[in-house]
Amino acid sequence: MKQRNTRSLKTKHIGQYVCENCGSHSPKWMGRCHICGEWDSYTKLEGEISKRKTNPSHPVAITQIGVNREERIETTIGELDRILGGGLVPGSLVLLGGDPGMGKSTLAIDMLNRVAQSKRNVIYVTGEESPEQVKMRAKRLGIDSQRLFVLAETSLENIIEQIDKISPVIAVIDSIHTIYTEDFPSAPGSVGQIRECASRLMQYAKAHGTSMLLIGHVTKEGTIAGPKVLEHLVDTVLYFEGGKEHPYRILRAVKNRFGSTNEIGVFEMQDSGLKEVKNPSEIFLSERPVNASGSVVVPSLEGTRPILVEIQALVSPCNFGVPRRTTIGLDYNRVSLLVAILEKRAGLHVIGQDIFMNVAGGVKIEEPAIDLGISMAIVSSFLNKPIDSDTVVFGEVGLVGEVRGVSQAELRLKEAEKLGFKRCLLPRTNLERLTVETSLSLIGVDSIEKAIEALF
Numbered sequence: 001m002k003q004r005n006t007r008s009l010k011t012k013h014i015g016q017y018v019c020e021n022c023g024s025h026s027p028k029w030m031g032r033c034h035i036c037g038e039w040d041s042y043t044k045l046e047g048e049i050s051k052r053k054t055n056p057s058h059p060v061a062i063t064q065i066g067v068n069r070e071e072r073i074e075t076t077i078g079e080l081d082r083i084l085g086g087g088l089v090p091g092s093l094v095l096l097g098g099d100p101g102m103g104k105s106t107l108a109i110d111m112l113n114r115v116a117q118s119k120r121n122v123i124y125v126t127g128e129e130s131p132e133q134v135k136m137r138a139k140r141l142g143i144d145s146q147r148l149f150v151l152a153e154t155s156l157e158n159i160i161e162q163i164d165k166i167s168p169v170i171a172v173i174d175s176i177h178t179i180y181t182e183d184f185p186s187a188p189g190s191v192g193q194i195r196e197c198a199s200r201l202m203q204y205a206k207a208h209g210t211s212m213l214l215i216g217h218v219t220k221e222g223t224i225a226g227p228k229v230l231e232h233l234v235d236t237v238l239y240f241e242g243g244k245e246h247p248y249r250i251l252r253a254v255k256n257r258f259g260s261t262n263e264i265g266v267f268e269m270q271d272s273g274l275k276e277v278k279n280p281s282e283i284f285l286s287e288r289p290v291n292a293s294g295s296v297v298v299p300s301l302e303g304t305r306p307i308l309v310e311i312q313a314l315v316s317p318c319n320f321g322v323p324r325r326t327t328i329g330l331d332y333n334r335v336s337l338l339v340a341i342l343e344k345r346a347g348l349h350v351i352g353q354d355i356f357m358n359v360a361g362g363v364k365i366e367e368p369a370i371d372l373g374i375s376m377a378i379v380s381s382f383l384n385k386p387i388d389s390d391t392v393v394f395g396e397v398g399l400v401g402e403v404r405g406v407s408q409a410e411l412r413l414k415e416a417e418k419l420g421f422k423r424c425l426l427p428r429t430n431l432e433r434l435t436v437e438t439s440l441s442l443i444g445v446d447s448i449e450k451a452i453e454a455l456f
């Protein structure tokens, strides 16, 4: 009988090169990673990692698995609870990413303070700031809870030891890039360290029911550093969007094992911290110009909540060279496609024009239901004819110039009605299948030409 190679089962030799960016391995050094294309990202991993011993599991019939009532830790920040799917799940790992200065630390400490009010221990572990700096921020936010502990530490082993001592319900690690474990040979912030630290924290979280919020940095390309490694590991990924030039901060759930994704929460940065914006549609439309050409309001659905946003277009003749296209908050390729459809199917000569597009308020929208809104904003600016300010528009546009139905038309109409709009241009299929009464006057269209006819 052949002898089994027990050594390879217990240990894994990692005298290999690993890409700092995506975590892929290679037996030899390479100048450029063959997976993610990053330059000069390979570093050598030294030593051996021993595989952990785990208790063997056995298959169980699905009917035999008992589920405890799904309990959640409510943070009492309404916007945050909603995007988490009703609060933090005990033992879950949440990654919070965003550019520096967006308010990640502010939101995290505010959340901890609120949870601590209900007589539960929470801990804020900081690897970036001193306890005094944390205290200064806390003072500004009016935080004074006996049960909120602050730990300035970067060694993972010490962090876990201290967390274990006070058994908090939530632990915030600010940030995951600053902590390191001595078991792993590379520098803090490297992919290997981040992966090892995050997975050790996850094991702790699952075993003790402590929820962990890991704060991560976003790289120039807009992804959390070591993205694949962390995003696959954690249960929920939240990103702060929106530029610092706007007071509004949009927190988006891009992955959520315990709730719906693409859900957004809107906050406003004020002197006393991040405040929830409960009625984002009103805020986004508050500065809307009346009777201006190139402006159209669309009811967009972000996750489960409809939000009305204003799409603006500026179309002007291109005097020389290649026409320019700029989009802020919209997908560039989608806009180019809609311009080509307008040219070919509606006979408007817009392809040779400079076109600039913007979503007011710093929101990003990607769903196809705003296609008709984008097209109508372009047509309005091109013809220099304003769209009635009490009209909203939604619908997907296909390559043949057809207007296609979208999901959740009822929710979109309800939000428009709530904000006092009177008229809605929508896909004909949605109009035919409508199940609710509405006070809006509805115009169903099935092609982009008919939409232009109806509005201009």
Ligand code: TYD
Pocket: 098, 099, 100, 101, 102, 103, 104, 105, 106, 107, 137, 140, 141, 269, 270, 271, 272, 273, 274
């Ligand atoms: P911070 O939470 O430190 O951001 P991050 O952790 O994402 O880097 O927030 C820093 C910014 O927020 C900074 O530009 C100052 C501003 N801020 C306020 O405007 N008001 C406040 O009450 C606080 C605490 C911060």
Ligand code: MG
Pocket: 104, 105, 106, 174
């Ligand atoms: Mg911070």
